[in-house]
Amino acid sequence: MTMRTIFKSWIERYFSDEEAIILLLVLVAGFAAIIWLGRMLAPFFTALIIAFLLQGAVSALTRRRVPHLLAVVIVFLAFVSVLLTLAFILMPLIWNQLVGLVQETPRMFASGQDWLDALQSRYPNLITPDQMQSWIGVASREISQLGQRALTLSLASLGNIMALIIYLVLVPILVFFMLKDRDKLVGFILSLLPQKRDLMTRIWHEMDAQIANYIRGKFIEIIIVGSVAFFTFAYFRLPYSALLAVLVGFSVLVPYIGAAVATLPVAAVAGFHFGISDEFVYVLIAYGVIQALDGNVLSPVLFSETNNIHPVSIIVAVLFFGGIWGFWGIFFAIPLATLLKALVHAWPRGLRSQGEGRGKSMPQRVKEDETAAL
The missing domain is CATH 1.20.1440 (de novo design (two linked rop proteins))
Incomplete structure (x- = not known):
């Protein structure tokens, strides 16, 4: 069997149906959009992931006969409460601890150097002075690079703050409308795809x-x-x-x-x-x-x-x-x-x-799809 025959049989197996070709094009377009437009559309993708996470809670409430809009409002308010807690309580605490850790890093490095000195004096045959100096040099370079990165981060803090403000405003708005108009948005996307x-x-x-x-x-x-x-x-x-x-x-x-x-x-x-x-x-x-x-x-x-x-x-x-x-x-x-x-x-x-379902009626295939979904 020649390589051309093998390749032709592979194409016929996976891409013999026009729907498979359309699906391939959709996947390629989706990954291309993420690769080239990911930074520009980052708030949209973030909101999409969050809405995907929250949709489970909305569906759970609607199954308990809670109206859809009320379920969306309840879940959205819970999400905003968690977001505000993270933004104004947890994040400042973590930031202060991070700053303290960076400031204390030189002391930690000095303590580690003293420990290495004691270890080298106790076990001179295990750790040579050259090895210890090499380790200290590597650690010093890493510490200096960490300081340079911290300085660069502080200089670029204005842009980071503006990006954070944009995220805090746009992402909740997008999440709310994605949850509220989920059926409309999904219907619009499905209308762009073939009926089959x-x-x-x-x-x-x-x-x-x-x-x-x-x-x-x-x-x-x-x-x-x-x-x-x-x-x-x-x-x-x-x-x-x-x-x-x-x-x-x-x-x-x-x-x-x-x-x-x-x-x-x-x-x-x-x-x-x-x-x-x-x-x-x-x-x-x-x-x-x-x-x-x-x-x-x-x-x-x-x-x-x-x-x-x-x-x-x-x-x-x-x-x-x-x-x-x-x-x-x-x-x-x-x-x-x-x-x-x-x-x-x-x-x-x-x-x-x-291929096996082509001889079956449409209700039978729909029923099988629903069973597969469950």
Whole structure:
């Protein structure tokens, strides 16, 4: 079998239907818009994600016979209350702790240098003076770069404040109208698509179930892990508890890698504050228990209905999307990997099911689509 024959059979298998070609064009256009217009349309995409998260609460209220507009108002007011709490209570606290941590970094560095000196004098054959000087030089360069980044951030603070104001005004407005006029907006988008869209419907049901479960589950996981970490650190009187708790909470977005990265600042702050003592060991043990319970209890409970992604796929997704979009690529790496997995899983099945369903009546196919959605 020649390469041309193999390629032709592959095309016929996946793109023999015009609906598959239209779906491919829609996906390419969507990813192109995100890549080239992502920075410009960032408030819109942010509002879209938030509305997607809040839609579950609106649907839960409407199922309890609450009028749609009243349900939207209740959920929106709850969202605004959380947003104001974050903007005026949590964010200033985290910012003050971050400034304090940056100011105390030279003292932490000096303490670490004294510890290395003591270690080198105690074990001269284990650590040579050249190795110690090399480590100190690397740490000094990192500290100087951190100071330069902090200075650059302070100089650009005016632009950041303006962007924050734009987000605080535009995003809530967009979220409200996306929730209120959801049926109209979805109807408008569907009117642009061909009337025959059985394959798109199947793939949408697959992706919607996977991504909705993942995003909502991750949101709950961040809140639980961050709250438990905050109360744990506060119990041990660890400095910068709120800042470290936020870091630990967001570390669950990147499995395996996030937990390892969050361990370094927790261990550094605990070591500087307590020294090599029993309290330092207790903090690390408590942090390890939090990570173990998250990985073995909380995460399986929250994502029991979501197909697991192989660790290799997670690491590749973080590297790939992080290389393209930086922080936001890392932030959304797992949802994007989930989307691609659902797409790959549903596309061949949708084509086969569509071919098998051509001999069935339309009510039968609609009923099967509804069953697949459930």
